[in-house]
Amino acid sequence: MSKIIVFVNLTLDGVMQGPARPDEDARGGFTRGGWGAPYQAMASAGEVMVNVGALLLGRWTYQSFYSVWPKRPESPYSAFMDNIQKYVVSTTMKEPLPWKNSTLLKGDAGDAVAKLKEKPGKDIVIMGSGELIRSLMRRNLIDEYALLIHPVVLGAGKRLFPEDGPSISLRLVSSKTTDKGVVIATYRQAA
DSSP states (O other), rough: OEEEEEEEETTTTTTOOOOTTTOOOOOOGGTTTTTTGGGGGGOOOGGGGEEEOOOOOOHHHHHHHHTTTGTTTTSHHHHHHHHEEEEESSSSSSSSSSSEEEEEEOOHHHHHHHHHSSOSSSEEEESSSSHHHHHHHHTOOOOOEEEEEESSSOSSSHHHSTTSOOOOOOOEEEEEEEESOOOOEEEEEEO
Protein backbone atom coordinates (compact mmCIF):
# COMPACT_ATOMS: atom_id res chain seq x y z
CA MET A 1 0.00 0.00 0.00
CA SER A 2 1.31 3.45 -0.94
CA LYS A 3 1.37 6.46 1.36
CA ILE A 4 0.11 9.85 0.23
CA ILE A 5 2.52 12.55 1.42
CA VAL A 6 1.97 16.29 1.22
CA PHE A 7 5.30 18.07 0.60
CA VAL A 8 4.75 21.81 0.69
CA ASN A 9 6.45 25.13 1.43
CA LEU A 10 4.59 27.33 3.93
CA THR A 11 5.01 30.71 5.55
CA LEU A 12 4.57 31.03 9.32
CA ASP A 13 1.00 32.19 8.69
CA GLY A 14 0.27 29.13 6.54
CA VAL A 15 0.47 30.63 3.04
CA MET A 16 1.51 28.13 0.37
CA GLN A 17 0.91 30.30 -2.71
CA GLY A 18 3.79 31.21 -5.01
CA PRO A 19 6.90 30.18 -3.04
CA ALA A 20 9.32 29.74 -5.95
CA ARG A 21 9.05 32.69 -8.34
CA PRO A 22 7.63 36.23 -8.26
CA ASP A 23 5.40 35.40 -11.25
CA GLU A 24 4.54 31.86 -10.14
CA ASP A 25 0.96 32.33 -8.96
CA ALA A 26 -0.82 35.67 -9.20
CA ARG A 27 -4.30 34.19 -8.75
CA GLY A 28 -6.53 36.34 -6.56
CA GLY A 29 -4.23 39.34 -7.10
CA PHE A 30 -1.37 37.72 -5.13
CA THR A 31 1.75 39.87 -5.52
CA ARG A 32 4.12 38.30 -3.00
CA GLY A 33 5.43 35.36 -5.02
CA GLY A 34 8.97 34.10 -4.68
CA TRP A 35 9.04 34.31 -0.87
CA GLY A 36 10.62 30.85 -0.45
CA ALA A 37 13.41 31.13 -3.02
CA PRO A 38 16.01 32.80 -0.76
CA TYR A 39 15.77 29.92 1.72
CA GLN A 40 16.43 27.01 -0.67
CA ALA A 41 14.72 24.67 1.79
CA MET A 42 13.80 21.88 -0.63
CA ALA A 43 17.46 20.90 -0.95
CA SER A 44 17.49 20.23 2.81
CA ALA A 45 14.35 18.09 2.76
CA GLY A 46 15.59 15.31 0.48
CA GLU A 47 14.82 12.48 2.91
CA VAL A 48 11.11 13.00 2.21
CA MET A 49 11.77 12.01 -1.41
CA VAL A 50 13.75 8.81 -0.70
CA ASN A 51 10.82 6.42 -1.20
CA VAL A 52 8.86 8.44 -3.78
CA GLY A 53 7.51 6.58 -6.76
CA ALA A 54 5.10 9.16 -8.16
CA LEU A 55 3.82 12.71 -7.92
CA LEU A 56 0.15 13.58 -7.53
CA LEU A 57 -0.70 17.01 -8.90
CA GLY A 58 -3.72 19.17 -9.50
CA ARG A 59 -4.22 20.69 -12.95
CA TRP A 60 -2.85 24.14 -12.12
CA THR A 61 0.32 22.82 -10.45
CA TYR A 62 0.89 20.29 -13.24
CA GLN A 63 0.69 23.01 -15.88
CA SER A 64 2.90 25.34 -13.83
CA PHE A 65 5.57 22.66 -13.32
CA TYR A 66 5.38 21.64 -17.00
CA SER A 67 6.02 25.26 -18.03
CA VAL A 68 9.28 25.27 -16.03
CA TRP A 69 11.01 21.90 -15.52
CA PRO A 70 11.37 20.56 -19.08
CA LYS A 71 13.03 23.88 -20.01
CA ARG A 72 15.76 23.60 -17.35
CA PRO A 73 17.99 20.73 -18.43
CA GLU A 74 20.88 22.14 -16.37
CA SER A 75 18.92 21.69 -13.12
CA PRO A 76 19.47 18.45 -11.18
CA TYR A 77 15.71 18.39 -10.51
CA SER A 78 14.71 18.43 -14.18
CA ALA A 79 15.58 14.78 -14.84
CA PHE A 80 13.72 13.74 -11.70
CA MET A 81 10.64 15.78 -12.64
CA ASP A 82 10.68 14.53 -16.24
CA ASN A 83 11.15 10.86 -15.40
CA ILE A 84 8.92 10.35 -12.37
CA GLN A 85 5.36 9.12 -12.84
CA LYS A 86 2.93 12.03 -12.56
CA TYR A 87 -0.76 11.49 -11.73
CA VAL A 88 -2.90 14.50 -12.56
CA VAL A 89 -6.31 15.31 -11.12
CA SER A 90 -8.37 17.48 -13.45
CA THR A 91 -11.90 17.66 -14.75
CA THR A 92 -10.93 19.88 -17.68
CA MET A 93 -7.77 18.30 -19.13
CA LYS A 94 -7.82 15.56 -21.76
CA GLU A 95 -5.34 12.81 -22.58
CA PRO A 96 -2.76 12.57 -23.92
CA LEU A 97 -1.08 14.89 -21.44
CA PRO A 98 1.93 16.77 -22.82
CA TRP A 99 4.57 15.85 -20.21
CA LYS A 100 6.03 12.36 -20.40
CA ASN A 101 5.07 9.88 -17.69
CA SER A 102 1.80 11.73 -16.99
CA THR A 103 -1.51 9.99 -16.36
CA LEU A 104 -4.85 11.73 -16.01
CA LEU A 105 -6.96 10.41 -13.13
CA LYS A 106 -10.57 10.23 -14.23
CA GLY A 107 -13.73 10.47 -12.18
CA ASP A 108 -13.94 11.48 -8.54
CA ALA A 109 -10.52 12.60 -7.25
CA GLY A 110 -10.96 10.99 -3.85
CA ASP A 111 -12.00 7.64 -5.32
CA ALA A 112 -9.11 7.69 -7.83
CA VAL A 113 -6.56 8.51 -5.11
CA ALA A 114 -7.98 5.83 -2.80
CA LYS A 115 -7.40 3.28 -5.59
CA LEU A 116 -3.82 4.53 -6.06
CA LYS A 117 -3.17 4.07 -2.34
CA GLU A 118 -4.33 0.45 -2.48
CA LYS A 119 -1.66 -0.49 -4.99
CA PRO A 120 1.64 -1.75 -3.60
CA GLY A 121 4.55 0.52 -4.27
CA LYS A 122 6.47 3.57 -3.26
CA ASP A 123 5.07 6.77 -1.77
CA ILE A 124 3.04 9.26 -3.77
CA VAL A 125 3.93 12.89 -3.07
CA ILE A 126 1.69 15.91 -3.58
CA MET A 127 3.54 19.16 -4.30
CA GLY A 128 1.62 22.43 -4.39
CA SER A 129 -1.93 21.54 -5.46
CA GLY A 130 -3.71 23.19 -2.52
CA GLU A 131 -7.25 22.50 -3.73
CA LEU A 132 -6.41 18.84 -4.27
CA ILE A 133 -4.80 18.57 -0.82
CA ARG A 134 -7.82 20.11 0.88
CA SER A 135 -10.22 17.78 -0.94
CA LEU A 136 -8.14 14.74 0.09
CA MET A 137 -7.98 15.99 3.71
CA ARG A 138 -11.77 15.94 3.84
CA ARG A 139 -11.69 12.28 2.71
CA ASN A 140 -8.92 11.38 5.22
CA LEU A 141 -6.63 10.19 2.39
CA ILE A 142 -3.41 11.93 3.40
CA ASP A 143 -0.97 9.86 5.45
CA GLU A 144 1.81 12.36 6.07
CA TYR A 145 2.53 16.09 5.89
CA ALA A 146 6.10 17.25 5.24
CA LEU A 147 5.88 20.98 5.88
CA LEU A 148 8.74 23.33 5.07
CA ILE A 149 7.84 26.25 7.35
CA HIS A 150 9.66 29.45 6.37
CA PRO A 151 10.35 32.34 8.76
CA VAL A 152 8.17 34.71 6.73
CA VAL A 153 4.72 36.18 7.41
CA LEU A 154 2.84 37.40 4.32
CA GLY A 155 -0.59 38.21 5.71
CA ALA A 156 -2.24 37.26 2.40
CA GLY A 157 -2.37 34.35 -0.02
CA LYS A 158 -3.83 30.87 -0.30
CA ARG A 159 -3.32 28.84 2.84
CA LEU A 160 -2.85 25.12 3.23
CA PHE A 161 -5.29 24.93 6.15
CA PRO A 162 -8.21 27.28 5.45
CA GLU A 163 -10.64 28.51 8.09
CA ASP A 164 -13.41 26.26 6.76
CA GLY A 165 -11.19 23.16 6.48
CA PRO A 166 -11.58 19.86 8.30
CA SER A 167 -10.33 19.27 11.82
CA ILE A 168 -7.29 16.96 11.77
CA SER A 169 -5.18 15.65 14.65
CA LEU A 170 -1.53 15.15 13.78
CA ARG A 171 1.57 13.96 15.60
CA LEU A 172 5.08 15.18 14.92
CA VAL A 173 7.37 12.35 13.75
CA SER A 174 10.47 14.35 12.82
CA SER A 175 11.77 17.88 12.59
CA LYS A 176 14.92 19.76 11.75
CA THR A 177 15.86 23.34 11.12
CA THR A 178 17.96 24.57 8.21
CA ASP A 179 20.75 27.09 8.69
CA LYS A 180 18.40 29.74 7.20
CA GLY A 181 15.69 29.09 9.80
CA VAL A 182 13.27 26.91 7.83
CA VAL A 183 11.66 24.26 10.02
CA ILE A 184 11.11 20.99 8.17
CA ALA A 185 8.41 19.24 10.18
CA THR A 186 6.87 15.89 9.30
CA TYR A 187 3.50 14.97 10.74
CA ARG A 188 1.33 11.87 10.53
CA GLN A 189 -2.29 11.32 11.43
CA ALA A 190 -2.66 10.88 15.19
CA ALA A 191 -3.92 7.43 16.14
